[in-house]
Amino acid sequence: EPEVTQTPSHQVTQMGQEVILRCVPISNHLYFYWYRQILGQKVEFLVSFYNNEISEKSEIFDDQFSVERPDGSNFTLKIRSTKLEDSAMYFCASSSGQGNTGELFFGEGSRLTVL
């Protein structure tokens, strides 16, 4: 069964360092998302991406964040200069080209720890 894969599963970084989280969405999906979940808290929307551009972003997704789909298969989230409060699980998700009304398929997440 197709699945969304994310790497790394866990990354530890120093405050101020750049981090890139990678995702391979399901191959025939057209809509891509990043969400994050601070430990024990709700799942928060960061950004959605369609047709090679950002379609929606939240207030959390400030200038320190960027997304890219560099090669037609990977979907990356970059945090330019990490802060302590960026520590969280980051989930990538994708949905099919049947319109943005269906279910999201999530990866297992990348745990980011900022020291």
Add this chain to the structure above:
Amino acid sequence: SQQGEEDPQALSIQEGENATMNCSYKTSINNLQWYRQNSGRGLVHLILIRSNEREKHSGRLRVTLDTSKKSSSLLITASRAADTASYFCATLNSGNTPLVFGKGTRLSVIA
């Protein structure tokens, strides 16, 4: 905010009992979805109910939607220890906006 809010925050039941979780939201929706998350894992889609539907079944899951009260419920019948997880409702409104998740209900099923 159209964010769904689940109730209760935590629920502990014995194996074999039914578990009911509720979700309330604030604005008109296109659909409402329920997801499950095992500890430290990704979210898994369980069921989607559209705004013109009132009830939907999938195996041991039953979802209801009351758009007049802006609420939904998820019933898990004959619960098993393996059902222990957090359950989230998520709403999609009629615009091109992303799925918004609630805070979740932590379900513990005791064998």
